[in-house]
Amino acid sequence: MSLEINQLTGGYAHVPVLKDVSFTVANNQVVGLIGLNGAGKSTTIKHIIGLLTPQKGTITLDGVTLQSNPTVYRQKMAYVPETPVLYPELTLREHLELTMMAYDLNIEETWVKANELLKRFRLDNKLDWFPVHFSKGMRQKVMIVNAFMTNADLFIIDEPFTGLDPLAIHDLLTIIAEKKAAGAAILMSTHILATAQQYADSFVLLNQGRVRTTGTLAELKLEFDMADANLDDIYLQMTKEG
Amino acid sequence: MQELWQKRVQKHVQEQVKYLRLVFNDHFVIAIIFLLGALGYTYANAVKGIVNPQVWWMKPGLSLVLLATVSFGRLATLLKEADHVFLRPKESDLVWYLKAARLYSSWLPLIAIGFITLLLAPLLLITKTWSSWNFIFLLWTLLAIKDRRFTMQLQQWYQANQRQKGWFMWFLIDWLVIASQLYQWVNLVGFVIALISAYYQRQQLGKIQKTQLFDWLQAVSDEDSRIGRIYRLYNLFTDVPGLSSQVKRRRYLDGLLKLIAIRPANTYLYLYTRGFLRGTEFSGLYLRLVLLGGIILCFSHLWWLSFALGCLLIYLVGFQLLPFYNQYDQIIFTHLYPVAPASQMHAFKQLLRTLLLVQATFFSIILLVTLGVTVEVGLSIVGLFGLVIGFIQVYLPNRLSA
Numbered sequence: 173m174s175l176e177i178n179q180l181t182g183g184y185a186h187v188p189v190l191k192d193v194s195f196t197v198a199n200n201q202v203v204g205l206i207g208l209n210g211a212g213k214s215t216t217i218k219h220i221i222g223l224l225t226p227q228k229g230t231i232t233l234d235g236v237t238l239q240s241n242p243t244v245y246r247q248k249m250a251y252v253p254e255t256p257v258l259y260p261e262l263t264l265r266e267h268l269e270l271t272m273m274a275y276d277l278n279i280e281e282t283w284v285k286a287n288e289l290l291k292r293f294r295l296d297n298k299l300d301w302f303p304v305h306f307s308k309g310m311r312q313k314v315m316i317v318n319a320f321m322t323n324a325d326l327f328i329i330d331e332p333f334t335g336l337d338p339l340a341i342h343d344l345l346t347i348i349a350e351k352k353a354a355g356a357a358i359l360m361s362t363h364i365l366a367t368a369q370q371y372a373d374s375f376v377l378l379n380q381g382r383v384r385t386t387g388t389l390a391e392l393k394l395e396f397d398m399a400d401a402n403l404d405d406i407y408l409q410m411t412k413e414g
Numbered sequence: 415m416q417e418l419w420q421k422r423v424q425k426h427v428q429e430q431v432k433y434l435r436l437v438f439n440d441h442f443v444i445a446i447i448f449l450l451g452a453l454g455y456t457y458a459n460a461v462k463g464i465v466n467p468q469v470w471w472m473k474p475g476l477s478l479v480l481l482a483t484v485s486f487g488r489l490a491t492l493l494k495e496a497d498h499v500f501l502r503p504k505e506s507d508l509v510w511y512l513k514a515a516r517l518y519s520s521w522l523p524l525i526a527i528g529f530i531t532l533l534l535a536p537l538l539l540i541t542k543t544w545s546s547w548n549f550i551f552l553l554w555t556l557l558a559i560k561d562r563r564f565t566m567q568l569q570q571w572y573q574a575n576q577r578q579k580g581w582f583m584w585f586l587i588d589w590l591v592i593a594s595q596l597y598q599w600v601n602l603v604g605f606v607i608a609l610i611s612a613y614y615q616r617q618q619l620g621k622i623q624k625t626q627l628f629d630w631l632q633a634v635s636d637e638d639s640r641i642g643r644i645y646r647l648y649n650l651f652t653d654v655p656g657l658s659s660q661v662k663r664r665r666y667l668d669g670l671l672k673l674i675a676i677r678p679a680n681t682y683l684y685l686y687t688r689g690f691l692r693g694t695e696f697s698g699l700y701l702r703l704v705l706l707g708g709i710i711l712c713f714s715h716l717w718w719l720s721f722a723l724g725c726l727l728i729y730l731v732g733f734q735l736l737p738f739y740n741q742y743d744q745i746i747f748t749h750l751y752p753v754a755p756a757s758q759m760h761a762f763k764q765l766l767r768t769l770l771l772v773q774a775t776f777f778s779i780i781l782l783v784t785l786g787v788t789v790e791v792g793l794s795i796v797g798l799f800g801l802v803i804g805f806i807q808v809y810l811p812n813r814l815s816a
Contacts, residue, residue, distance in 0.1 A: 221750055246752035257745045259685065260661050261692040269676060270685060274751035276678040302661055 174199045174357035175220065175326050180229035182219050188227060188381070189215045195376045195386050197326065197357045202348060204368040205361040206403070207378030208411060213361040214254070216378070217330055220359070221251050233326060247275055250324035254331040254361075256311035258303035264314060265299040268321065275322050282321055289317040292343050308335050320347050327351060329360045333367060345371055369403040377410055384410055415507040419514040422492040433648045441730060445706055452713035467540040476534060476541075477593040480552075483530040484559050484588065487523035489567045491515045493637045498630030509623055516564055527556045541596070551605045552595045558608035559588050565615040571633040572626040587611075660694045667691050681753045682761035689741060690765060696738045703731045704773050711780045720785065721794035724777045725801050732770055732805045738762075739814055759814065763806055770802040 175197040183189030190212050197203045207213050218224045220231055222238045222245070230237060238245045258267060272282050290296040293313040303311065312335050319327060327348075333341050348358055348371065362368050368375070369389060377384040377392070385395050393399055396406050438446070492515065501508070531553060539546065566584075587607075594604030645654045671687060674680050690696055707727035714720045739762045742748040778795040785791050 221746075223746070223749060243752045243754060246750060249750075251746075251750055253746055257747065259689065259742065259745060261689040262685070266684075266688060270681065271747075271751075273676055273678050273681045273684060274753050276752070279676060302663070304661065 174234060175359065176230075176232045177216075177220070178230045178232075180216075180219060180226050180231060182224055182226045182229070183215055183381075184224070186227070190219070190381045193229070193378075193381075193383050195383060197359045199325070199355050199357050200352055201374065202352055202358045202360060202372045204372035204375045205359060205378065206365070206368065206375050206407060211378040212381040213378055214330065215381075217251075217328055217359075217361060220328060221249065222246070248325045250319035250322045250327050252312075252315045252319045252327070252329045252332060256308070256315045258306075258311060258314065260303055263300050263302055264295065264306075267314060267318060271318050271322065275324075277322065286317060286321040289321055289347070292347075293317060293340060309337060309340065312336055313340060316344060316347070320351065325356055327356055327358045329358065331362055332360065333362060333364045341367070365403045365407055375403070377407075379410055379413070384413075415504060415511040416514060419492075419511050423514075423518055426490075426492055430644075433645075433654070437648055445710065448710050448713075449706065452710065456713070461536045461540070464540065467537075472537070472541060473593065473596050476537060476596060477589060479530070479534065480556065480592045480595075481589050483527055484523075484556055484563070484592070486526045487519065487560075488640050489516060489564050490519045490640065491633060491637045493630075493634050495634055495638070498634060502630065505628055508628055512568060516568070519564065520560075523560050524557070527553065527560065531556070538596070545598075548595070548598070548601055551601050555591060555595055555601075555605045555608045558605075558612040559591065562608070562612040562615045565612070565619050569615075569619050569622055571629050571636070572622045573629045661692050662694060664692055678753065679757060680761070681751060682758045683764055685742065685748075686738070686761055686765045690738065690769075693741075696735060696741075699734055700731060700769060700773075703727065703734065704776060707731075707773075708776060708780055711777060712784060715784065717781075717785055717788070717790040717794055720781055721797060724774075724781070724794065724798050727777070728770055728773055728798060728801055729805065731773055732766060732802075732810070735766060735769065736810070736813060759811065762814075763810060766810065767802070767806045770805065771799070774798045774802050 177196070178194050180193040181188050181191055193212070193216060195203075205213050205216065215224065219226055222242070233245055233248050236245050236248070259270075262270065268283075268286050269279075271277075272279055287296060290299070293316065295310065295313055295317065298306075298310070303314075306314065312332075316332070319329075329348075332344055336344065345367075348360075352358055360368070360372065374386065374388045375392060376386045385392065387395065389403065392403075392406050393401055396409050398405060398409065401409075491512065531549070535549070538549075538552075591604040591608050595601045648654050671691070674683055674687060676684070704727075707723070710727075711720055711723060714723060739758075774795075777798060781791050781794060
């Protein structure tokens with residue numbers, strides 16, 4: 173059992189956006205977090221990474237909560253934000269080095285991993301560049317390398333597919349599959365349903381701050397009583413329910 | 415078109431006033447007053463102290479200063495990028511717009527030329543090759559040169575006009591004409607040359623404006639870079655929105671950065687030192703205040719004044735650098751790192767302590783040089799270092815946790 177969210181109610185400044193949200197992301201699993209704009213995906217993620225504090229309910233990661241042991245909790249988790257953010261004064265190399273320091277990673281071992289990832293994303297000759305010189309897609313790749321070179325148990329990826337070229341999307345999916353095989357839990361929020369359907373093991377459907385349903389595609393089909401449906405159809409059906 | 419110009423000038427002036435008010439904030443004005451007073455005093459003494467006004471470098475030096483003065487101030491057109499789309503149909507009226515722009519742009523050089531000439535007057539007079547009525551010729555010559563330069567700048571913005579040709583020749587001519595002003599009678603020749611060339615250039619411009627098309631892109635890009643220069647200057651003192659402070663690689667500082675060992679406890683120190691040294695905003699502030707303070711201290715010959723100024727400057731620098739603590743709050747990863755929150759404060763203290771200790775050391779050396787080794791100076795130095803420690807250990811944590 174990796175990430176466990178239990179009856180989470182939360183949001184911004186006492187305006188609850190999320191109501192009674194519960195789901196789990198197990199090890200060796202990719203879970204797709206699906207929902208309309210404003211359904212509460214980003215708010216859920218903000219709660220998990222600790223930018224927002226739950227008003228009710230708990231979030232535990234391998235039995236640890238952010239409140240009980242922040243350092244261990246944070247070490248177990250790596251995050252790829254929807255909009256890439258970088259330190260303007262640090263080069264690519266220094267961004268990676270900073271992460272290694274912060275996560276207390278073995279520098280030499282991690283550089284081996286990092287170099288592999290950099291090569292895969294064709295960033296290996298740009299180690300001394302400043303963020304201003306990176307295109308949006310390149311920044312996103314930096315975020316991905318930064319997250320996936322760590323030994324985190326849980327990877328949270330917020331809308332990873334927009335802005336990446338098809339080759340990079342393919343590479344990212346490969347890396348996700350590798351991490352999953354190695355035992356990590358992955359929570360991925362996305363609007364690209366075709367890709368999600370293909371690569372996620374199960375789904376959490378959010379609607380207006382509540383979990384409409386969770387399960388594998390087969391379970392969703394049963395739930396919505398749509399035998400031949402794909403994720404797209406189920407999603408549209410959910411939005412019609414209002 | 416004239417209305418458009420009026421509106422733009424109004425907006426432009428408002429904007430400049432806004433920024434100038436920010437640039438000349440209280441701290442800065444106090445520093446400037448001290449500095450100007452000190453400089454003025456030194457200059458007055460220096461002029462009195464000149465024994466031989468005929469030294470060989472006096473005249474070339476004076477002419478170079480005057481040449482630099484003439485180069486001050488550029489033609490402000492306030493043209494905007496969209497103009498080449500929206501104003502193009504009105505191109506024939508642009509002549510009037512440019513006339514107004516030229517008139518407006520003349521004020522600043524006029525003031526600068528008047529001021530510098532006045533400032534140099536004592537020097538010009540003690541060279542004694544000269545009687546005072548020659549000032550009128552000098553002033554008019556400088557103005558004529560400036561006028562010709564504006565005309566040439568305008569000419570460059572018409573298509574099919576060879577750009578930047580012969581600038582070096584004109585530079586030499588200008589220098590010679592200005593130098594001629596330092597000699598009795600020769601100055602009349604220079605004066606006539608300046609007037610004739612200014613008149614001739616204006617005639618040329620009139621012809622070109624009738625026959626040639628305006629080079630919008632060139633004019634707009636020149637105006638953009640002019641405005642950019644002004645804002646970058648403002649940005650040294652205050653925050654200009656839209657002009658993000660630049661980041662410079664500063665490879666020569668890598669040696670310093672290597673001193674920080676790569677281990678988890680140093681995470682924030684790693685970030686802060688790089689951010690400080692490579693960002694231009696806070697490092698620039700630090701350097702400016704420390705150097706300016708050092709210069710001011712050089713002019714003080716009373717130990718208690720130096721001590722008070724030193725304390726004030728250390729406090730000022732420390733205080734102005736405090737916001738750097740929150741520099742990375744906007745970057746989400748700063749909050750996600752599995753690092754104890756207290757280590758951020760610790761790292762910031764380390765950085766600021768180093769900076770203020772460097773400043774205190776620098777000031778102490780100045781005190782020792784200007785005032786000599788005395789008990790008072792010794793106590794002042796102890797006081798300066800004590801202030802640094804107090805600021806870091808007591809004031810900083812209180813201030814930042816509030």
